[in-house]
Amino acid sequence: MFNLEQSIAEWRRQMLAAGLKTPTPLNELESHLREDMRAILATTEPEALAFQLAVSRLGTPGPLRTEFNKLQNQACWPARMGYWLYAGAMILIAASIAVAKYLSVGPGKMGFLPHPLLLYAHVVSLTAGYCAAFFAGCLGICFVCYRFLHTLSPAREQSLDRAARLFAYLATALTFVGIGLALIWTKQQYGGYFAGDLREFASICALIWLVALCVIRRISRVTGRARMLMCIAGNVMVSLAWFGPFMLVHGMAGYWPLAIFLGLNFIFLVIGVAPARERANT
Amino acid sequence: MYDASMIEKELVAASTEPLILSLLTNGESYGYELIQEVKRLSGDKIQWTDGMLYPVLHRMEDAGWIKSRWVEVESGRKRKYYSIKKDGHQALKEKREQWSLISSVLGGLWKGQHV
Numbered sequence: 045m046f047n048l049e050q051s052i053a054e055w056r057r058q059m060l061a062a063g064l065k066t067p068t069p070l071n072e073l074e075s076h077l078r079e080d081m082r083a084i085l086a087t088t089e090p091e092a093l094a095f096q097l098a099v100s101r102l103g104t105p106g107p108l109r110t111e112f113n114k115l116q117n118q119a120c121w122p123a124r125m126g127y128w129l130y131a132g133a134m135i136l137i138a139a140s141i142a143v144a145k146y147l148s149v150g151p152g153k154m155g156f157l158p159h160p161l162l163l164y165a166h167v168v169s170l171t172a173g174y175c176a177a178f179f180a181g182c183l184g185i186c187f188v189c190y191r192f193l194h195t196l197s198p199a200r201e202q203s204l205d206r207a208a209r210l211f212a213y214l215a216t217a218l219t220f221v222g223i224g225l226a227l228i229w230t231k232q233q234y235g236g237y238f239a240g241d242l243r244e245f246a247s248i249c250a251l252i253w254l255v256a257l258c259v260i261r262r263i264s265r266v267t268g269r270a271r272m273l274m275c276i277a278g279n280v281m282v283s284l285a286w287f288g289p290f291m292l293v294h295g296m297a298g299y300w301p302l303a304i305f306l307g308l309n310f311i312f313l314v315i316g317v318a319p320a321r322e323r324a325n326t
Numbered sequence: 327m328y329d330a331s332m333i334e335k336e337l338v339a340a341s342t343e344p345l346i347l348s349l350l351t352n353g354e355s356y357g358y359e360l361i362q363e364v365k366r367l368s369g370d371k372i373q374w375t376d377g378m379l380y381p382v383l384h385r386m387e388d389a390g391w392i393k394s395r396w397v398e399v400e401s402g403r404k405r406k407y408y409s410i411k412k413d414g415h416q417a418l419k420e421k422r423e424q425w426s427l428i429s430s431v432l433g434g435l436w437k438g439q440h441v
Contacts (some may be wrong), residue, residue: 072380072406079358079375079405103377111381115388202389262412326400 046092052077055099062105069112077102119201122186123207126179130211137171162229168234170222170247174282176215177254181279181309183208187272188316205268208275209261215278216254223247242289250285253278279309333372341376342382344425347410347418350392354409357383383408391417 052074059070077098084094104109122152141164177210187204190196226244227237238244257274283305291299333341349360357379365373386392391414396404410418 069380069384071404073377075356075403075405076358076376076380078403079356101376103375107375108377108381111378112384115381115384206389 046090048081048095051092051095057305059105059108064105064112073102073108092248120203122183124205126183126207126211130179133175134172137175138168141167141171145150162225162232166222166225166229168222169218169225171213173218173220173222173254174250174286176211176218177250177278177282180208180211180275181282183211184272184275184279184316185309185312187269188276188312191269192315193221201268205271208272212254212257212261212275212278214283216251216258219247219251219254223251242292246285246289250282253281269316274312276309276313276316280306294322333368338372338374341372342379343386343422344381344418345372346383346386346408347414347421348393350408350410350414351418354407356405356407359409382418386414389417390411 055077055226056070056074059073064070064073080098080101081094084097085091089097110154116136136166183204187208190200190204226247230239230244231237233239257278260274261271283302287302291302296303345364346360349363355363358376359380361374361376364374383394384393387394387408391411392408393411394406394408397407399405401428
C-alpha cells in the first residue's frame with residue numbers, strides 16, 4: 045500500500061545522502077514535489093505513479109547537489125581573499141592601535157578617561173572605513189585585470205561586484221561613524237565641532253565620495269564596469285584624504301610610496317576606461 | 327526522438343534569468359508556478375528540469391535581484407514566494423537590451439533570406 049508521507053521521507057533521506065544538506069533547498073524542493081503531485085493526481089493518475097513521475101521531473105540528486113554546491117563556491121578567489129584579509133587586517137589594526145595607546149597613555153587612564161577612548165574608537169573606525177574603501181578599490185583593480193586578460197566571466201564579475209558593494213557600504217558606514225566620533229571628541233576638547241584641521245576637511249571629502257559611490261550604485265543607471273572604476277577612483281580619493289594633509293604639512297619627500305600608489309591607480313583607471321581589445325587568436 | 331521545435335538547452339539556460347525576472351515583474355510567484363507559466367507561454371517548447379530552477383532562483387537571490395518569503399497556503403503547507411527587487415529591475419533592463427540587440431541583429435540578417 046503506497047504511503048505518500050513515507051515516500052517523501054524516503055526521498056528526503058536519499059537527497060540528504062546524496063549531499064543536499066542544507067534544509068532550505070530541500071524544503072523548497074519538497075514543496076515543489078507536492079505541488080506537482082497534486083497537479084498529476086488531478087489527471088486521475090494513481091498516487092504511487094504520480095509520486096514517481098513528480099520525483100523524476102524534479103531531477104536526480106547528483107546534478108541537483110552539483111548545482112546547489114556551485115552557490116556555496118560562487119565568490120571568486122580575490123573576493124574570498126578580500127574578506128579574509130580584511131578581517132585579519134581589522135584585528136591587527138585594532139590590536140596595534142590598542143597597544144600603541146596602552147604604551148603611550150597607560151592602562152589606568154585608558155580605563156577612566158573618556159577622551160582617549162573616544163579618540164581610539166575614532167581612529168579604529170576611520171582606519172577600518174578607509175581600509176574597506178581600499179579593498180573595494182583592489183577588487184576594482186582585479187576587475188580591470190580580468191577584463192584586460194579576457195578572463196572576466198559573468199560569475200566573476202558578479203562576485204567582484206558583490207564584494208565591492210559590501211566593502212563600499214562598510215567603508216561608508218565606518219567612515220561616517222569615525223567622523224561622528226571625531227566631531228564629538230573635538231567638541232569635548234575645543235568646544236566646537238570643527239578645529240580647522242585639514243584632516244577634518246579631507247575625511248569629509250572622502251565620506252562624500254563614499255556616499256556618492258553608494259548612492260550611484262542604488263539609483264543611477266551605471267554599468268558594472270563604471271561601478272568598479274569608481275571603486276578604483278575611491279583608492280585615489282581615500283589615500284589623498286588619509287595621507288594628503290600630512291603630505292602638505294611635511295612635504296612630498298617621505299611620501300613617495302603614496303605617489304607610486306596613486307600612479308598605479310591612474311594606470312588601472314586608464315586601462316579600465318579603454319575599450320576592450322579583441323583577443324588576438326590568429 | 328529529437329524534436330526540432332524544442333529550444334536547445336544552452337539557449338534555455340541563457341534565457342532562464344531574463345524569463346524569471348520578466349515573470350516576477352507581474353507579481354510574486356513560486357517555483358512551480360514559474361515553470362508552468364513558462365511552459366504555457368512557450369507552448370511547451372521551453373522545458374526546464376524542474377529541480378534546476380531552484381539553484382538559479384537562489385543565485386539570483388544571492389545577487390540581490392530577487393527576494394523570497396515562505397507563505398503558509400493551506401492546511402500547514404508552505405510555499406516559497408519570490409518577488410523582484412530594485413536591482414532585479416535594473417538587471418532585467420540590461421538583459422532586455424542585450425536580447426533585443428541579438429534579436430534585431432538576427433532579424434536584420436534573416437530579412438529576405440529563405441531557409
